[in-house]
Amino acid sequence: MKSLSIIICTHNRNELLAHCLSSIEKTDYQQFFDIIVVNNAAKNLEIDLSKFSDLTVIHERNVGLSYARNAGLQKSDSKWLLFLDDDAKLKMGSLQEIFGMINQDDFDMFTGIWTEWFVNTPPKWLPHSTGNYILKGEHKIREIRDDYVSGGIMIINRQKLLEIGGFPTHLGMTGNKVAYGDETWVENEFKKRGWSVGINPYIVIEHLVGEHKYKLRWHLEAQYAKGRDTYAIHGGNKISIFLGLIVRVLFGWIKPLVKLCIRKKFYIQNFIIDYIGSVLYKWGAITS
Numbered sequence: 001m002k003s004l005s006i007i008i009c010t011h012n013r014n015e016l017l018a019h020c021l022s023s024i025e026k027t028d029y030q031q032f033f034d035i036i037v038v039n040n041a042a043k044n045l046e047i048d049l050s051k052f053s054d055l056t057v058i059h060e061r062n063v064g065l066s067y068a069r070n071a072g073l074q075k076s077d078s079k080w081l082l083f084l085d086d087d088a089k090l091k092m093g094s095l096q097e098i099f100g101m102i103n104q105d106d107f108d109m110f111t112g113i114w115t116e117w118f119v120n121t122p123p124k125w126l127p128h129s130t131g132n133y134i135l136k137g138e139h140k141i142r143e144i145r146d147d148y149v150s151g152g153i154m155i156i157n158r159q160k161l162l163e164i165g166g167f168p169t170h171l172g173m174t175g176n177k178v179a180y181g182d183e184t185w186v187e188n189e190f191k192k193r194g195w196s197v198g199i200n201p202y203i204v205i206e207h208l209v210g211e212h213k214y215k216l217r218w219h220l221e222a223q224y225a226k227g228r229d230t231y232a233i234h235g236g237n238k239i240s241i242f243l244g245l246i247v248r249v250l251f252g253w254i255k256p257l258v259k260l261c262i263r264k265k266f267y268i269q270n271f272i273i274d275y276i277g278s279v280l281y282k283w284g285a286i287t288s
Contacts, residue, residue, distance in 0.1 A: 001077055001078060001079075002032060002033050002034045002054065002078050003032050003033070003078060003079055003080060003099075003102060004032060004033040004034075004078050004079075004080045004081070004082055004098070004099070004102065004155075005033065005034050005035070005036055005072070005075075005076035005077075005078040005080070005081050005082070005158075006024065006033055006034070006035045006036070006082045006084055007036045007038065007069065007072035007073070007076065007081055007082065007083050007084070008020060008021070008035065008036070008037050008038070008084050008085075008086050009037075009038040009040055009060075009065055009068035009069055009072065009083075009085075009086065010037060010038065010039060010040065010042055010045070010086040011040045011041060011042050011063070011068075011086075012042045012043060013042075013086055013087065014044070014045065014046045016086055016087045016208060017037070017047070017086045018046075018047075018048075019087075019089055020084065020085070020086050020087065020088055020089060020090075021035075021047070021048075021051070021052075022089075023088075023089035023090045023091075023206075024084075024090050024095070025051045025052060027095055029095050029096075029099060030052065030053050030054070031053070032099065033054075033078075033082075033095075034054040034055070034056065034076075034078065035052055035054065035055040035056070036055075036056050036057075036058060036072045036075050036076060037055065037056070037057045037058070038058055038059075038060050038068040038069070038071050038072045039057060039058065039059045039060070040060050040062075040063060040064070040065070040067065040068040041060070041061055041062070041063045045057065056075065058071055058072070058075050062169075063174055064169060064172065064173070064174040065151075065167075065172045065173040065174070065182065066166075066167035066168060066169045066171065066172045066182045067169055069083060069166070069167045069182075070166040070167055070169070073158065073161060073162065073166050073167075074166075076158060078158060079102075079157065079158055079159070080102050080155060080156070080157060080158060081155065081156050081157075081158050081161065082098060082153075082154075082155050083151070083153075083154050083155075083156070084152070084153060084205070085151070085152040085153070085205070085207065087207065087208035087210070088114070088152050088153065088205040088206065088207045088208070089117065089205060089206040090153075090204075090205055091204040091205060091206060093202070094112065094153075094202070094203045094204055094205070097112075097200055097202045097203045098155055098200075098203055101141070101155070101198070101200060102155070106196065106198065107196045107197060107198035108156075108157045108160050108190055108195040108196050108197070109149065109154065109155070109156045109157065109160070109186070109187065109190050109195065109196075109197045109198070110144075110149075110154070110155050110197065110198040110199060110200060110203075111144070111148075111149040111150045111153060111154045111155070111198075111199050111200075111203075112150065112153040112199070112200055112201065112202075112203025112204055112205065113133035113135065113150065113153075113199075113201050113203070113204055113205075114131075114132065114133045114150055114152050114153065114204065114205045114206070114207040115131070115132055115133075115204060115205075115206055115207070116130075116131025116132055116206070116207070116209050117131070117206035117207060117208045117209065118131075118208075118209055119208070119211070120211060122209060122214055123214050123269070124265070124267065125267035125268075125269040125270055126209070126213070126214065127219075127270065127273065130209055130213055130219075131207065131209040133150060135147060135201060137199075139201050140201070141198065141199070141200045141201075141202070142198060142199060143196065143197065143198055143199075144187075144197045144198055144199045147199050148184065148187070149183050149184070149186070149187045149197065149199075150183075151172075151182070151183040152205055152207050153203060153204075153205045154183060155203075156186070157195075160190065160193075160195055161186065164186065164189045164190070164193075167182045167183075167185075167186060168181075168182055168185050168186075170232075171185055171229055171232065171233070178218070178221045178222050178225045179225050179229060180225055180226055180229045180230075181229035181230065181232060181233050184229075184230075184233055185233050188233065188234075216269050216272060216273070219273045219277060220272075220273070220276060220277055220280055222277075223273070223277035223278070223280045223281045223284070224280040224281065224283060224284040225284060226281055226284065227280065227281035227282055227283065227284025227285040227288070228284035228285065228287065228288040229284075229288070230285065231284070231285035231286075231288040232288050236285065238286060241282055241285050241286055242282075242286060244282050245279065245282035245283060245286065248278050248279045248282055249279055252274075252275050252278050252279060253271075253275045255274070256270070256271045256274035256275045257271065259271070259274070
């Protein structure tokens with residue numbers, strides 16, 4: 001039995017998967033982990049198995065990231081699981097940090113951060129936060145507090161994840177649908193049970209900013225989806241949310257307009273994301 005299983009869920013992205021696997025193939029730690037690639041209803045999956053001492057491919061017919069992650073959970077017999085996105089590249093030294101935290105056993109679930117990776121030049125208005133994890137707390141290993149678990153890089157105690165039933169299949173990405181919340185739900189369930197959740201900013205992935213995020217429409221859809229899925233997890237008073245929506249509609253344009261007037265690198269697209277996006281976030285919560 002290995003101490004860690006690296007679970008990579010993929011759906012018709014062979015080239016990106018190859019980059020992901022390449023980022024972990026040259027390491028001194030291969031004897032301590034196995035790799036489980038979950039083929040989530042993908043076609044013509046191509047993997048060079050010769051580069052890894054212990055790699056398994058399994059198939060999950062139900063389309064959806066939570067279904068795929070749960071399939072990897074059921075397949076693994078390791079104590080710890082590392083869920084890694086197929087469009088992510090694990091940066092040098094991150095596995096060393098992960099094994100250090102596993103050996104200390106201070107946290108039941110922990111995450112790292114991500115930085116931007118582009119295939120083609122992005123538009124000048126693309127928000128920095130689209131491709132980078134923005135820390136709210138101190139840049140050190142600690143309890144997560146006001147930060148959040150990144151679905152692109154999260155390490156979880158397998159037995160405890162099984163105890164809460166795995167990832168919720170009614171939340172999260174499904175095919176091309178913009179959706180969120182599955183890893184947040186797991187994070188909240190761990191906290192409810194008094195289990196420790198941490199963050200290590202020295203665990204880093206380069207996460208692809210796909211070209212679909214170069215479109216303004218995606219950012220607006222994402223804000224709506226975040227509002228919808230946040231309400232699905234946390235709930236809330238719909239009357240209060242509706243009043244918040246009215247405030248956003250009437251006054252939410254003021255701060256973005258000031259930014260548009262005084263900042264050189266704040267564009268009309270950023271104004272629309274900040275203003276219309278904030279309105280759609282509230283609308284998503286109301287209509288969920």
